[in-house]
Amino acid sequence: MRKSACVALGLGGAVIAALAAGSAMAGQELGQPLPQRAPEKVYASVCGYCHGTNVGPIILGRKLAPALIKTMVRSGMNGMPSFRPSEISDAELNDLAVWIEKSKANPKEKGK
Amino acid sequence: MSGIAMDRRGLLGAGVMGAAAVAGTAMAGPTGEGAMLAPGVSRGDLAGALKAMRAVVGDQWVSGDAMAVLPYAKNYLPDPSGRHRPVGAVCPASVEEVQAILKIANQYRQPVWPVSTGKNMGYGMTSTAMPGQVVLDLKRMNRILNVDPELCTALVEPGVTYQQLKDYLDEHNIPLWIDVPTVGPIVSPVGNTLDRGVGYTPYGEHFMVQCGMEVVLANGEILKTGMGSTKNPSAWQAFKWGYGPYLDGIFTQSNFGVVTKMGMWLMPKPPVYKPMVVRHKKVEDLPRIVEAMRPMRINNIIPNVVLMMSAAYQLAMFHRRSEVTQSTAPVSDAEVAKFAAAHDLGMWNTYFALYGTEGMIAESEKIVRGAFAAIDGEVMTQEQMHDNPWFHHHATLMQGGLSLEEIGLARWKGNGGGLAWFAPVAPAKGSETQGQIALAKQILGKYGFDYTSAFAIGSRELHHIIALLFDKSDPEEEKRADACYRELVTGFGDQGWASYRTGVHAMDLVAQQYGATNRAVNDAIKAALDPNHILAPGKSGIA
Numbered sequence A: 001m002r003k004s005a006c007v008a009l010g011l012g013g014a015v016i017a018a019l020a021a022g023s024a025m026a027g028q029e030l031g032q033p034l035p036q037r038a039p040e041k042v043y044a045s046v047c048g049y050c051h052g053t054n055v056g057p058i059i060l061g062r063k064l065a066p067a068l069i070k071t072m073v074r075s076g077m078n079g080m081p082s083f084r085p086s087e088i089s090d091a092e093l094n095d096l097a098v099w100i101e102k103s104k105a106n107p108k109e110k111g112k
Numbered sequence B: 001m002s003g004i005a006m007d008r009r010g011l012l013g014a015g016v017m018g019a020a021a022v023a024g025t026a027m028a029g030p031t032g033e034g035a036m037l038a039p040g041v042s043r044g045d046l047a048g049a050l051k052a053m054r055a056v057v058g059d060q061w062v063s064g065d066a067m068a069v070l071p072y073a074k075n076y077l078p079d080p081s082g083r084h085r086p087v088g089a090v091c092p093a094s095v096e097e098v099q100a101i102l103k104i105a106n107q108y109r110q111p112v113w114p115v116s117t118g119k120n121m122g123y124g125m126t127s128t129a130m131p132g133q134v135v136l137d138l139k140r141m142n143r144i145l146n147v148d149p150e151l152c153t154a155l156v157e158p159g160v161t162y163q164q165l166k167d168y169l170d171e172h173n174i175p176l177w178i179d180v181p182t183v184g185p186i187v188s189p190v191g192n193t194l195d196r197g198v199g200y201t202p203y204g205e206h207f208m209v210q211c212g213m214e215v216v217l218a219n220g221e222i223l224k225t226g227m228g229s230t231k232n233p234s235a236w237q238a239f240k241w242g243y244g245p246y247l248d249g250i251f252t253q254s255n256f257g258v259v260t261k262m263g264m265w266l267m268p269k270p271p272v273y274k275p276m277v278v279r280h281k282k283v284e285d286l287p288r289i290v291e292a293m294r295p296m297r298i299n300n301i302i303p304n305v306v307l308m309m310s311a312a313y314q315l316a317m318f319h320r321r322s323e324v325t326q327s328t329a330p331v332s333d334a335e336v337a338k339f340a341a342a343h344d345l346g347m348w349n350t351y352f353a354l355y356g357t358e359g360m361i362a363e364s365e366k367i368v369r370g371a372f373a374a375i376d377g378e379v380m381t382q383e384q385m386h387d388n389p390w391f392h393h394h395a396t397l398m399q400g401g402l403s404l405e406e407i408g409l410a411r412w413k414g415n416g417g418g419l420a421w422f423a424p425v426a427p428a429k430g431s432e433t434q435g436q437i438a439l440a441k442q443i444l445g446k447y448g449f450d451y452t453s454a455f456a457i458g459s460r461e462l463h464h465i466i467a468l469l470f471d472k473s474d475p476e477e478e479k480r481a482d483a484c485y486r487e488l489v490t491g492f493g494d495q496g497w498a499s500y501r502t503g504v505h506a507m508d509l510v511a512q513q514y515g516a517t518n519r520a521v522n523d524a525i526k527a528a529l530d531p532n533h534i535l536a537p538g539k540s541g542i543a
């Protein structure tokens, strides 16, 4: 229903995706489980605390392959902890890996 | 009263050798190369239990094959024989699912190891004290059930991270602080409190500010502690003690139940917050610092958990070992002192903060400055230290701010990410420190490891927090770290300095230091509440 209404209004797939991402950004309400988080939010609440603060290497703007990112997240390499699907869901991780691959370097981040 | 439990303990965990020989049925295939089964559990039992659990939570939330178990196998601790690797994981989303899983565990005698967020880093993460366990991963149960801005309380599920709680408070403009351990974003109030962890605001002693629990017992029954099971449980998060024996304590650092809800108190944001550091230049200054600090903590002039950070620990957070020394021998005080001085650090850096109104803080600051002037301490504030990354780090923590910077410790020595916390406790007296430092250096030195430590004063006690940092990618070094840790436990234990907490690799060893009667009582409670020993056998040395 919603999709056809959007199409009828002439909205393209990209806009629908953006709307979906927007709702994923919504915060948590009392008594509700944490909703799926957008990649920006996952990055800011997990990855960015180490990558970009001199603890882990810089990963933004490096065109890292999504498959590599997913392996690193699930296995935890060297000093990095691993992250389980219960912490970062497969759906969140898929989006996150693509988002990191496509990201631009953030000049505010520190490290190598 | 502990006959069966004693046998189990002997069978399961008195030492790696015993357990490996008796319980260590190597198992390739579904649960990973070389995975060991729990004693008395066959491959068929494990497979049957996992299958039944799939029917409860859905296929995607049970891990049984090697790939799916991989995220649960990560562990900073030394585990040369791999006996702490779990054989599977199950992730319930509700209390009812937890009950159903425990029923299955009882039916197949398959032990499960509950974790909330499973980030007990340097104590075991999601690895288990004894072999062959399935991780009961509660991270999906991540609802914030209540926040009361008037009583300043919260009720949360195990999977709620400090990040989630902070986001919720911020998004709803609720002026309450959280209190975090050093690694707040990815860990949880429930997991941290149940392991009796600490943070650095005036609410830093987490079990002290815990109020009310819901616990699923091994037989599936639900216990609500404190006021939680009265007809009107509105005081559940307001009054800790309820009536009769106080039960919450037996569910911390234990394996007597699965905590599915926990109440906690939150600190109102104070009008003014003033973080400070006092620098001392000599290692030998520590006893004087402890003597000066104790009365100010007991009188609550300084209201938060105080950290006295050694320069070596501070350097290990943000620098690599190779920047400080080229030697393979333990880093020397002289090398540390030189590097520390160049980075605006003392040999001891004592962090604390004042909280309240301008007037209250001004009064307390006078007392604090007087106490440290008498022992040649250099008292520094935000204005003087704003560019200093260590000050910034501690100023963040002492107001419940989120950071993971300290994970940098895990790469001080090589890339392998080896870290084991050793945390013996003593009374907060200066005279206790020197002997401890000498003993730590002697044992660490014997095995070739650096002395990277901090001391914390909670109130009347002194925690000596030693980060045993090693390169886990080097198997020989991993073995050496394992042996070193054991000698730290026994060497300190012989002097009466027992640990307040330990990793899954040393739980039985530490339990031995608390005496036979203590162990027998724990065994009796275990036998009464979990007769099939399906909950986390080995936790705190309880089989």
Ligand SMILES: Cc1cc2nc3c(=O)[nH]c(=O)nc-3n(C[C@H](O)[C@H](O)[C@H](O)COP(=O)(O)OP(=O)(O)OC[C@H]3O[C@@H](n4cnc5c(N)ncnc54)[C@H](O)[C@@H]3O)c2cc1C
Binding pocket: B114, B115, B116, B117, B118, B119, B120, B121, B122, B123, B125, B138, B158, B180, B181, B182, B183, B186, B187, B188, B189, B190, B191, B192, B194, B195, B196, B197, B198, B199, B254, B257, B258, B259, B260, B406, B407, B408, B409, B419, B536, B539
């Ligand atoms: C650099 C660094 C700094 C650290 N700083 C601190 C610090 O300042 N203070 C501190 O306390 N710790 C610190 N830690 C240790 C640790 O990471 C934290 O204590 C963390 O909060 C524990 O992980 P968690 O919250 O995910 O708990 P979990 O791993 O979920 O739980 C810990 C244990 O408690 C038991 N348990 C958990 N949940 C349940 C349940 N629902 N029912 C029954 N039993 C349960 C289990 O035995 C479990 O293994 C630090 C670690 C590192 C690497």
